[in-house]
Amino acid sequence: MEKTWDHKKEEEEIYKRWEEAGVFKASKTGEPYTILMPPPNANASLHAGHGMYTVEDVLIRWKRMQGYSTLWQPGVDHAGFETQFVYEKYLKKQGKSRFDFDRESLYKNVAKFVDENSGQIYKQFKRLGFGADWKRSVFTLDKKVRDCVLNTFKKMANDNLIYRSNYLVNYCNYCGTSLSELETDHKDRVDPLYFIKYGPITVATTRPETMFGDVAVAVNPKDKRYKNLIGKLVKLPFTSRRIPIIADEMVDMEFGTGAVKITPAHDQNDFEVGKRAKLKEISVIDLMGKMRLPDDAKLEGIEGMKVRMARDEVIRALVKEKLIEKIDEKYSHSVMVCYKCGRDLEPSIIPNWFVKVKTLKKPVIKAVNEDKVKFYPKRFKKQMLSWLAIMHDWPISRQIAWGIRIPAWYKLETNGQIKISFIDKKGERVNGLANELLKQYDFGEIENGLQNLIAPNEAEYIISETKPKGNYLQETDTFDTWFSSGQWPMVTLEKQEYKTRLPTDVMGTLHEILRFWVSRMMMFSLYLENKIPFKDVYLWSMVADKKGKKMSKSSGNVVNPIELVDKYGADAFRFSLLYGTAQGSKIILSEDKVRAMRNFSNKIWNAARFIENSKIQKPRKKQISKSNDQVFKQRLNEVTKKTTEFLEKYEFGLATEFLYQEFWHWYCDECIEKNKKGEISNEALLEGLKTFLKLLHPFVPFVTEAVWQEMKFEGLLVQQRWPSSRKKNFTSEQIIFKKK
């Protein structure tokens, strides 16, 4: 054997041997044990966070050694919004934008882009030793997935769980799509708060430009100051509109003047007030973030202006008319911004597809409450429940091309009010309503160049996978990514496996996507199959740098796992992610730690070298006492037992620390030294090595396998049986685990 463990030379070779032996495929015999790998983004390359998939690899390897028929199901996600965002950044560098393409070309371009950037991640996973059944890999835009998603949608539509509604969505003018509530960030900011006179009453607002969309002024019903004004009408400046003063509990009497202008089309709260008071919504900002004034507005010059500029313009006009009572320049509040691009979101009214979650979430809540699905660490149960409690209807349509298109078809002749954007034969972008466009253009031309359409809520549609006969255009919105990845258990497992592998055994994932993904999988799985998707949920936190800071490109502290693997070996990398970390805590990845763990792999290697050498050497002089061997074997037994217990509880931190301690400081420092003195037999030591190799294999698969081969032990280590711990013959008091 070489003097040190040369991971560079051997890891690839070893992995190949495993694959050739077909060990990653589920065996035909044994109890099923199933883990679905959280699908990474198809265009992503490996980052440190993926390293935590190690816990799943550990479980799979361990269970396989215990004789289970293990399946680790891999896949990749198209990650609709994320990916299109990345692609558009790439387009921008070339001086282009998504508006230069018709929908179909855009989709194809993104697909090509993803294709060029994908495939890397599985290679990298293999470098880390991950043993998933790669041949079964599923991509969320595969036909199988699309079919499943479309069927689910149909079923939901039949069950009256799908509706279209004018909903106030958080719309990002820059990214060109609506965002779910989970995709918004809040940013604290200081802005001026303007006090504007609306006749006898003064309102306070940070967004004066939305005043053209005002339909009322609201005051608190308990507010004595305004009691006699309720029900009166005031004239809205710069319009011919007269709006009522209404009472609503939501108004805070302490804040501002205690009177709020109500703009249902551009504010979440106002939208709700508007619904309660049955007010109409007047939209004054379009989806490009430009002012579109209603007919009764009389202020010149701001039509088509961007929101920010319009605000200044409106203030100037108000000042001129002496309608500004005062301005509080230092008003600090928080604004909603796009989690992706960081720009202000514009609450906008657009027709959206929604899933009613009230009935869907009920069984999920029940399953969590009854511990049908268990969370590790436990605190996430509570978090899950509190999220489920406030979860409301789910807007599933995204105004992006990269995704599964909603299978609804609109007939143009009967839906004249559909807004259409398309690129005509000459390559010009054309906008208009269906009934007008049909007069000027051939249907085929519109269809070919189609970019997007917005159908009014009342529009009639047919749900169908294929195009109905006639002048039908398909909805251009795509499903939210989580709508497809939420059905991950159903789309990755074969139908006949539902009986044996659903629920799967454990879902291990980042806790941040508990609500995005875990909750949706539970919802879909219970709805479609009336089964929980997994028995256990194991959650980990982000991977941080050695100072405990989150890794991010902007902080410049991103570590490339592959570089560490090149330098120190996959085993060291894996072990360092698990060693000394508590369940659910953030994971510290530091080079120092990886180096230390590399030393540990080397220790394993060298212990084996010692034993190999001592095999050749002549027997030790002293008579070896049998009782020493006996105690040795008992402790070995106890090590096995404890390791197994830790794994059963998903205590990877404790398991690795324990094994490290026992192997290095007991087996090597004590036992090998005793062997040199002739106090422990070669045979016992050899048995000990075999046991430790097996126990360590799930964590450090490469070096243990390499040693197994070097020692010419039988077969592949990866296929060996997990040692059984016999319980008889000792009490734990006999064995002292502490180092000293």
Add this chain to the structure above:
RNA sequence: GGCCGCUUAGCUCAGUUGGCUAGAGCGUUUCAUUCACAUUGAAGAGGUCGUAGGUUCAAUUCCUACAGCGGCCACCA
């Protein structure tokens, strides 16, 4: 504002139902080392376990309050 978590050695963190001199990795000090491994061994220094109370024979561990840090959620226009 609400909820959750954290606060243990110089640094980063473990500590499994309260119980023997509180642990690891890195760093650090001294010594050893042709004998599996300097990617080593031995020994050591370093902690009033955030603060103040309480429960208990016993508290780093349980309870309460407070302080600091972090996360999530909800947000007053």
